[in-house]
Amino acid sequence: xxxxxxxxLSRTARLLDLVPYVASHQGIEIAALAQNFNxxxxxxxxxxxTLWMCGLPGYTxxxxxxxxxxxxxxxxxxxxxxxxxxxxxxxxxxxxLLGLDLVIESLPTERSDLRDRARALVEKLxxxxxxxxxxxxxxxxxxxxxxxxxxxxxxxxxxEITYHSSYSDxxxxxxxxxxxxxxxxxxxxxxxxxxxxxGLRVFKMxxxxxxxxxxxxxxxxxxxxxxxxxxxxxxxxxxxPRAAMERFSLDRDSLSRDNEILSFSSEWVMxxxxxxxxxxxxxxxxxxxxEIVKSAQGILDRYNGH
Amino acid sequence: MSRKIERLINLTIALLxxxxxxxxxxxxxxxxxxxxxxxxxxxMFERDKDDLRNLGVIIEVGSFDPVFQDxxxxxxxxxxxxxxxxxxxxxxxxxxxxxxxxxxxxxxDDAAHSALTKLHSxxxxxxxxxxxxxxxxxxxxxxxxxxxALAISxxxxxxxxxxxxxxxxxxxxxxxYAIATRNxxxxxxxxxxxxxxxxxFRLDRIDGEISISQIGQGFDIPAGFDVFASLESDELVxxxxxxxxxxxxxxxxxxxxxxxxxxxxxxxxxxxxDHQHFVDQILxxxxxxxxxxxxxxxxxxxxxxxDIVHFHA
Numbered sequence: 216x217x218x219x220x221x222x223x224l225s226r227t228a229r230l231l232d233l234v235p236y237v238a239s240h241q242g243i244e245i246a247a248l249a250q251n252f253n254x255x256x257x258x259x260x261x262x263x264x265t266l267w268m269c270g271l272p273g274y275t276x277x278x279x280x281x282x283x284x285x286x287x288x289x290x291x292x293x294x295x296x297x298x299x300x301x302x303x304x305x306x307x308x309x310x311x312l313l314g315l316d317l318v319i320e321s322l323p324t325e326r327s328d329l330r331d332r333a334r335a336l337v338e339k340l341x342x343x344x345x346x347x348x349x350x351x352x353x354x355x356x357x358x359x360x361x362x363x364x365x366x367x368x369x370x371x372x373x374x375e376i377t378y379h380s381s382y383s384d385x386x387x388x389x390x391x392x393x394x395x396x397x398x399x400x401x402x403x404x405x406x407x408x409x410x411x412x413x414g415l416r417v418f419k420m421x422x423x424x425x426x427x428x429x430x431x432x433x434x435x436x437x438x439x440x441x442x443x444x445x446x447x448x449x450x451x452x453x454x455x456p457r458a459a460m461e462r463f464s465l466d467r468d469s470l471s472r473d474n475e476i477l478s479f480s481s482e483w484v485m486x487x488x489x490x491x492x493x494x495x496x497x498x499x500x501x502x503x504x505x506e507i508v509k510s511a512q513g514i515l516d517r518y519n520g521h
Numbered sequence: 522m523s524r525k526i527e528r529l530i531n532l533t534i535a536l537l538x539x540x541x542x543x544x545x546x547x548x549x550x551x552x553x554x555x556x557x558x559x560x561x562x563x564x565m566f567e568r569d570k571d572d573l574r575n576l577g578v579i580i581e582v583g584s585f586d587p588v589f590q591d592x593x594x595x596x597x598x599x600x601x602x603x604x605x606x607x608x609x610x611x612x613x614x615x616x617x618x619x620x621x622x623x624x625x626x627x628x629x630d631d632a633a634h635s636a637l638t639k640l641h642s643x644x645x646x647x648x649x650x651x652x653x654x655x656x657x658x659x660x661x662x663x664x665x666x667x668x669x670a671l672a673i674s675x676x677x678x679x680x681x682x683x684x685x686x687x688x689x690x691x692x693x694x695x696x697x698y699a700i701a702t703r704n705x706x707x708x709x710x711x712x713x714x715x716x717x718x719x720x721x722f723r724l725d726r727i728d729g730e731i732s733i734s735q736i737g738q739g740f741d742i743p744a745g746f747d748v749f750a751s752l753e754s755d756e757l758v759x760x761x762x763x764x765x766x767x768x769x770x771x772x773x774x775x776x777x778x779x780x781x782x783x784x785x786x787x788x789x790x791x792x793x794x795d796h797q798h799f800v801d802q803i804l805x806x807x808x809x810x811x812x813x814x815x816x817x818x819x820x821x822x823x824x825x826x827x828d829i830v831h832f833h834a
Contacts, residue, residue, distance in 0.1 A: 227529045228576050232635070235642035251638060265523050269530040271538055272551035296538045297530075299603035300642035304577045305674035306667060307636035310629035313659065313700070314620025321657040329652065333616050339606060351701035351748055362658060419771075453832070456688040457726070458801075470688060490805035492797070493828025504833045511829040514808050518823050 229254070230266055234280070234297040242288045263289065271296065308340050312350045315340070360426045364405060367393045367428065373410075377425035378418060386424065390432055391416070394479045406480055415480060445477040448484050449499040459495050462487055473498060485510070528554030532569055533578065537602060542583050542594025570595075578602060604639055611648030614640055618647050619657070627659045628666030659702065665731040666700075666724070669709055673697045676742070678714065678734040684726045695720070696740040701748035710748040712740070721752055757794050762814040764788050769809035772802070788813070800825055 229252055236251070237243060249259040263284050270279035270293070281292040303311070319333045367374045374393065379386050391407040394415075403420035410432045452459040456470045463476050478484050481503060488497055488507055497503050535552045536543065545566060549555045555562045570580055579601045582593050606613075617640050624633035641647065665681075672679045680694040697711040707724040714736065764786045765773055774780070777789035793799040800821050803810050812819040 223525050223529075224572055224575060227526050227572070230526065230530055231533065231576070232638055232642070236638055239642045239644040253634070261523075265526055266530070268527050268553075270534060272531075272535050272553070274531075274553050296534045299599070300639040301577070301602060302604045303636055303639060304632075306629065306632040306670055307639070309670040309674065310624055310633040311617055311620050311636055313629075313702070314623040314633065314657075315616065317623050317657045317659060317702075318616060318619050318655075321655045323653055323655075326653060329612070329616065332613055333620075336606075336613055336616060350699060351703070455686055455797075457684055457686045460688070461725075467688070486805050486807065489807055489829065490801045492800050492804055492825035493832065496832040508830055508833045510807055511826045511833075514811075515823065515826045515830065517808070517811060518819070518826075 226262065226265075230262055230269075231297060231301055233262060233266065234291060234294050235300040237282075237289050237291045238294055238298040241290045245284060245287055245289060248289060260284070266291075303340075303343070308343060309350065312337060312340055316351055360423050361420070363426045363428065364393055364396065364420075364423075368396070373429050373431045375427050375429040376418070376423050379422045379424055387411070389416075390429060391418070392431070395483075396420075397483060406483065415482075417483075445479055446481065447499075448476050448478060448481075448497060448503070450474050450476060450488070451496045451498055453494055453496060455491070455494040459491060462491065463495070524554060528552070528565075529569055529572060533573060533597065536580065536595055536597040537599055539596050542581075542596050544592045544594045546592075548595065604643065606643075609643065609645055611646050612651045614643070614645050614647040615649045615652050618649070619652065619655070623657045623659045625658070628664070629670065632667070632670075665727075666707075668731045668733070669697055669700055669724075672733060673699065673742075675738065676740055677738045678736045678740070679731055680734040681731040682728040683722060684728050690728045693720075693722070694734050694736060695722070698742045698746050699748050700724075703749065708748050708752075710746070710751055719751055721748060753794060758792050759794070759796070759799075759815075759818075760790055760792055761799070761812060761818055762788060762790050763803070764811040764813060765806070766809040770806040773806065773810065786811075796821065 233248075233252070237248070240248075245256055245259055249256045252259065254262075263282055266280060267282050268279070272278065278293075280294040280297075283290050315333050315337050319330050319337075322329050322333070363374065366372075372392075373390060375388060375390050377386060377388050389412070390410040391405075392410070393405055393407045395406040397404045397406065405418045405420055405423070407416060407418060408414070409416040450459075450463065451473050452465070452470050459465060460467060460470060463474070465474050465476075476484070484497070485503060485507060488495055489510070497507065531553045532548070535548065543551075545563075548566065549562050555565060557565075573580060578597060581596050581598060581601075583596070584592070584594060618637060621633040621637040621640075624630045669679065671677070676696075678694060678696055680692060682690040683693045684690055694714045695709070695711040696714065697709055699710050701708050701710070708721050709724060710719065710721045712718070713720040760778075763773065764783065765788075767785060767787055773791055774787075774789065777791050779790045781788045793802075796818065799818070803812060803822055804825060812822050
C-alpha cells in the first residue's frame with residue numbers, strides 16, 4: 216500500500232477509474248475491488264462514499280450517480296458520463312508496448328496468427344503516443360523456462376528439461392539439478408548436475424525448449440550434495456574493473472581489493488579468467504594458477520607455430 | 522480533502538457531458554463545490570484545471586459563439602478522455618493483459634497494473650484460454666526507469682552519471698530515443714549531446730538517479746529507430762576468420778557466416794562489432810579457437826594470452 220495512493224490527485228485518478236471498473240464488474244465484492252486498486256477496504260468504502268456525492272449539475276437523485284455497496288457488493292448506475300475507461304497515459308502505453316514485444320517474441324513460432332494480432336496492437340498503441348522508435352524486449356530465455364529455473368534454484372529442487380544440443384544437433388530429455396545461472400558473452404548459461412549424464416553440465420538457457428519440475432532421481436549414482444559444494448577462489452582485478460565487476464558479480468566498493476568468489480565449477484572460473492584477457496588474476500587456489508598458465512601457454516605455442 | 526476530490530470529479534463530469542463550451546461563470550454557477558468570492562473561485566478553478574491536466578485529462582479551451590469571442594469556455598472531449606482502441610476482441614485483451622503481467626515486480630509494475638484496470642473496464646471479456654501457456658517476464662531494472670520512459674514520450678533530455686569501463690562515473694546528457702531489453706540487460710539508446718553521437722547505455726551501469734535536464738526538449742527521434750539495429754550497423758562490422766575445433770565453441774559456430782571443413786577443425790568466418798569483447802569471447806573457448814585473420818585481432822589475442830601467463834606464472 217503506497218502513500219502515493221492517498222494524495223488528492225491519486226485519489227481523484229482512482230475514483231475516475233473506479234467508475235468504469237465497477238460499471239463493467241457490477242456486483243463486485245468490496246474486497247476484490249480493494250485488491251485490484253491496491254488499497255484497503257476502508258479506503259475503497261471512503262472512495263465510494265465520495266463518488267456517491269458526484270454527478271451531473273443539478274445534483275438531485277436524477278443526476279447523481281447511483282451507487283450501492285451496503286451489502287458488500289458494489290453496483291453503480293446512472294454513471295454513463297464516466298463509464299468509459301480513461302485513455303492510457305504515456306507510461307502505461309510504454310509498459311504495454313514493451314510487454315507486447317516480449318509477448319510476441321515469447322509466442323510459439325507456429326502461432327503467427329497471435330503474433331500478427333499482437334503486432335497490430337503495437338501499431339495501434341504506438342500511434343497514440345507518437346513514439347516512433349521501436350521498443351524492443353527480447354526474452355533472455357523462454358519466459359516460463361526462466362521462471363521455473365529460478366524457482367528450482369530457490370527451492371534447490373530437480374527439473375526435467377527438453378534440451379536441444381547444438382553439439383550433436385539432437386533433442387534430449389534430461390533430469391537436472393540446477394545450481395547456478397551465469398551470463399557469458401550476452402548469453403545465459405545454466406550450470407546443473409545432470410543425472411542423465413552423471414555429472415556437472417552446462418546448458419545454454421535459450422536452448423532449453425521445455426521444463427517441468429520433477430522429483431529427485433530415485434537412485435543417484437553419487438550423493439549430489441557433496442558434488443555441489445562451492446569452492447572459494449581469490450581473484451585480483453588489474454584492469455577493466457567494470458567488466459570484472461559484471462562478470463564475477465563483484466561489489467563495486469571492493470574492486471581495488473582482492474576478492475573472494477564462490478563457484479561450483481572450476482571450469483567456469485578458468486574460462487572466465489581466460490575471457491578476462493589478462494585483466495583479472497587468480498590468486499588462490501594455486502593449482503588453478505598452474506592450470507591457467509599451462510592452458511594459455513599451450514594456446515600461445517599454437518599461435519607461434521610450435 | 523474529500524470536498525476537493527468531489528469538486529474535481531464533478532467538474533470532469535460536467536465538462537465531459539456538455540456538448541458546447543461552458544464559460545467560467547456557468548461552471549461556478551452549476552458545478553457543485555465552487556463557493557466564495559469571485560477571486561477564490563477563480564483560484565480554485567485554475568488549480569483544478571492544472572490538477573486535471575496533470576492527470577492527463579485534456580481540457581479544451583474555446584468559444585461557443587464564434588462571433589462573440591469575448592468569453593472563453595471549457596470542455597473535455599469524450600473521444601480524448603476515453604480509451605479508444607477501436608474494435609477489440611477478447612483475445613487482444615488477453616494479449617495486452619499478458620503484456621502488462623510481464624512487468625510484475627519490475628519497473629513499470631504500477632503503470633502496467635493501472636493500464637490493465639482500464640483494459641478490463643472496457644466490458645470485453647479477456648479470452649486467456651485462446652493463448653498458449655506462456656508467462657514472459659521483464660527483468661527488474663534501474664529504479665528510475667519511469668523517468669526514461671516518460672522522457673522518451675515527452676522528448677525530454679535526461680542526464681545521469683554513467684560508469685566507464687574504468688569505473689569512473691561521468692555525467693552524460695542524452696536525448697533518449699528508445700529503451701530495449703535483451704539477454705536480461707536493459708539498454709537506453711539516444712544522442713549523447715556532448716559527443717554529438719548516437720550512444721547506447723546499459724541501464725545497470727547508470728550510477729544513481731536519472732534527472733530531466735534543463736537543456737531543453739523537443740528533439741526528433743529518427744523514424745523506426747531500433748536500439749539493436751543501431752548497435753549492429755554495417756559501419757561497425759568487422760569480419761574474422763577463425764579455426765574452431767569440431768564439436769566445440771558452439772557459441773561462435775551458430776553466428777558464423779560460412780564454415781569450411783578442415784578435418785579435426787572447421788574454419789569459419791564470423792562478424793563482430795567490438796574488438797575487446799570478441800577477444801574475450803575467443804579466449805572463453807580456450808584451446809578450441811584459433812584466430813587466423815585479421816592479424817590485428819590475432820595479435821590482440823596473443824598479447825592477452827601473454828598477460829595471462831605473466832600474471833599467473
